[in-house]
Amino acid sequence: xxxxxxxxxxxxxxxxxxxxxxxxxxxxxxxxxxxxxxxxxxxxxxxxxxxxxxxxxxxxxxxxxxxxxxxxxxxxxxxxxxxxxxxxxxxxxxxxxxxxxxxxxxxxxxxxxxxxxxxxxxxxxxxxxxxxxxxxxxxxxxxxxxxxxxxxxxxxxxxxxxxxxxxxxxxxxxxxxxxxxxxxxxxxxxxxxxxxxxxxxxxxxxxxxxxxxxxxxxxxxxxxxxxxxxxxxxxxxxxxxxxxxxxxxxxxxxxxxxxxxxxxxxxxxxxxxxxxxxxxxxxxxxxxxxxxxxxxxxxxxxxxxxxxxxxxxxxxxxxxx
Amino acid sequence: xxxxxxxxxxxxxxxxxxxxxxxxxxxxxxxxxxxxxxxxxxxxxxxxxxxxxxxxxxxxxxxxxxxxxxxxxxxxxxxxxxxxxxxxxxxxxxxxxxxxxxxxxxxxxxxxxxxxxxxxxxxxxxxxxxxxxxxxxxxxxxxxxxxxxxxxxxxxxxxxxxxxxxxxxxxxxxxxxxxxxxxxxxxxxxxxxxxxxxxxxxxxxxxxxxxxxxxxxxxxxxxxxxxxxxxxxxxxxxxxxxxxxxxxxxxxxxxxxx
Numbered sequence: 001x002x003x004x005x006x007x008x009x010x011x012x013x014x015x016x017x018x019x020x021x022x023x024x025x026x027x028x029x030x031x032x033x034x035x036x037x038x039x040x041x042x043x044x045x046x047x048x049x050x051x052x053x054x055x056x057x058x059x060x061x062x063x064x065x066x067x068x069x070x071x072x073x074x075x076x077x078x079x080x081x082x083x084x085x086x087x088x089x090x091x092x093x094x095x096x097x098x099x100x101x102x103x104x105x106x107x108x109x110x111x112x113x114x115x116x117x118x119x120x121x122x123x124x125x126x127x128x129x130x131x132x133x134x135x136x137x138x139x140x141x142x143x144x145x146x147x148x149x150x151x152x153x154x155x156x157x158x159x160x161x162x163x164x165x166x167x168x169x170x171x172x173x174x175x176x177x178x179x180x181x182x183x184x185x186x187x188x189x190x191x192x193x194x195x196x197x198x199x200x201x202x203x204x205x206x207x208x209x210x211x212x213x214x215x216x217x218x219x220x221x222x223x224x225x226x227x228x229x230x231x232x233x234x235x236x237x238x239x240x241x242x243x244x245x246x247x248x249x250x251x252x253x254x255x256x257x258x259x260x261x262x263x264x265x266x267x268x269x270x271x272x273x274x275x276x277x278x279x280x281x282x283x284x285x286x287x288x289x290x291x292x293x294x295x296x297x298x299x300x301x302x303x304x305x306x307x308x309x310x311x312x313x314x315x316x317x318x319x320x321x
Numbered sequence: 322x323x324x325x326x327x328x329x330x331x332x333x334x335x336x337x338x339x340x341x342x343x344x345x346x347x348x349x350x351x352x353x354x355x356x357x358x359x360x361x362x363x364x365x366x367x368x369x370x371x372x373x374x375x376x377x378x379x380x381x382x383x384x385x386x387x388x389x390x391x392x393x394x395x396x397x398x399x400x401x402x403x404x405x406x407x408x409x410x411x412x413x414x415x416x417x418x419x420x421x422x423x424x425x426x427x428x429x430x431x432x433x434x435x436x437x438x439x440x441x442x443x444x445x446x447x448x449x450x451x452x453x454x455x456x457x458x459x460x461x462x463x464x465x466x467x468x469x470x471x472x473x474x475x476x477x478x479x480x481x482x483x484x485x486x487x488x489x490x491x492x493x494x495x496x497x498x499x500x501x502x503x504x505x506x507x508x509x510x511x512x513x514x515x516x517x518x519x520x521x522x523x524x525x526x527x528x529x530x531x532x533x534x535x536x537x538x539x540x541x542x543x544x545x546x547x548x549x550x551x552x553x554x555x556x557x558x559x560x561x562x563x564x565x566x567x568x569x570x571x572x573x574x575x576x577x578x579x
Contacts, residue, residue, distance in 0.1 A: 149543055165367060
């Protein structure tokens with residue numbers, strides 16, 4: 001059929017132009033725009049039918065305001081772990097085990113330990129720092145160690161610790177329920193970089209995502225005690241932390257869930273600091289109460305008993321005319 | 322040698338007429354600058370994450386440029402039948418391979434210089450220090466790495482019929498060596514015989530391309546690599562490049578061009 005010479009639609013033998021007489025291929029030839037419009041209408045119909053179902057679908061990500069959540073869904077926790085490990089690798093200037101290497105001990109990283117009790121940091125300078133790299137197994141292994149960081153070192157000078165922060169920030173964005181990220185970042189921000197406001201702001205972000213976290217309340221209390229010198233606020237925060245810790249303990253016992261048991265070290269930290277604060281504020285009965293609580297959990301019970309005795313002597317001295 | 326250099330000159334001209342490099346360079350620059358615009362905890366001095374991202378993009382871009390360019394050299398000459406007038410010049414098949422290799426390698430070197438210049442400017446602007454020798458070592462080792470890659474890809478182009486299959490297989494092999502190569506000896510230790518011996522043999526036979534990836538040393542401002550070690554790494558890489566080029570010639574010299 002010659003559509004060009006016969007006009008827009010081809011004519012049949014009797015001279016009539018009639019579209020129903022065309023084959024489908026002829027129809028497509030004579031009007032691609034019509035086919036395109038029909039396909040578009042079909043797509044639009046499907047779209048309008050499926051969209052309400054998608055909006056109500058419980059597995060959808062469209063309810064989340066977080067772009068990362070929409071893009072990668074629940075797998076973001078995996079990425080969060082990776083970025084947290086990346087921060088630790090940066091803390092060790094790239095000296096970090098791969099999935100093929102094994103750590104010699106199961107103890108937590110120095111980045112995490114540093115964010116705990118300052119006193120415990122001293123231990124790391126005495127320990128064997130050989131790390132995960134054993135003696136070279138062959139010449140390729142020996143030669144290859146010249147091309148990647150193969151010596152243990154920490155970022156602890158000139159404020160280089162700041163380099164771990166982007167990875168911790170990213171890790172928190174991806175997994176806001178990971179409390180450790182907030183407390184560690186806060187420690188390095190306030191203690192090494194002097195960024196107290198930023199540390200508090202980050203902890204408060206963590207608190208919004210984890211309102212029952214005793215660790216974050218404890219760390220916030222440390223900011224108010226050590227950096228802002230606001231004993232009243234610090235006491236309030238640590239008391240909340242203590243209540244949260246006790247609530248979690250009760251919950252784990254009620255559910256018979258040992259994995260949910262709160263961390264005893266943090267408990268010791270809370271009551272020890274409360275005792276110290278109350279003693280400094282001359283609230284001796286309260287200080288004694290906290291020291292007694294500490295004695296129940298602490299492995300150094302004898303030393304704490306000595307502190308209790310000294311405090312009792314002090315109380316007697318104060319009450320004597 | 323003059324014939325080989327003439328072919329190399331044509332390859333370089335062809336490469337700078339193509340848009341692959343420009344697109345990858347603009348993408349690298351754009352992503353790096355966008356990432357650099359982020360401020361974490363109001364701290365302007367944080368820079369290592371940016372160096373890591375920029376170097377990663379440079380490595381990916383250079384690998385893409387090298388593999389795609391190397392893989393299409395000989396098949397394109399055959400497809401457009403330009404290989405016949407080229408070999409009738411007269412130019413030997415060995416000179417053709419050498420010319421193609423040098424052309425791609427030099428072009429990749431020029432691209433690397435631009436990439437590392439950009440990296441140096443970005444890094445120096447943030448850190449206010451210019452460890453030029455460290456950057457030179459990183460660039461040189463990266464270039465040697467590309468020599469091995471290009472030689473391997475040229476070998477692939479005379480073994481595999483399609484450009485796409487050569488590019489894909491080469492990419493998988495190179496990425497595999499970069500990620501696992503260093504650890505194959507540890508993997509072998511956990512295997513029973515004969516798998517252990519096979520994995521050990523592979524470990525000693527493969528070119529250890531991970532030697533040339535010194536990004537971590539640059540990112541964390543670690544000291545220079547000893548020059549003797551640097552020289553040995555160069556020789557090691559060149560030896561593998563020569564080996565792959567020789568293997569390419571051995572196959573190509575008897576290969577039918579029709």
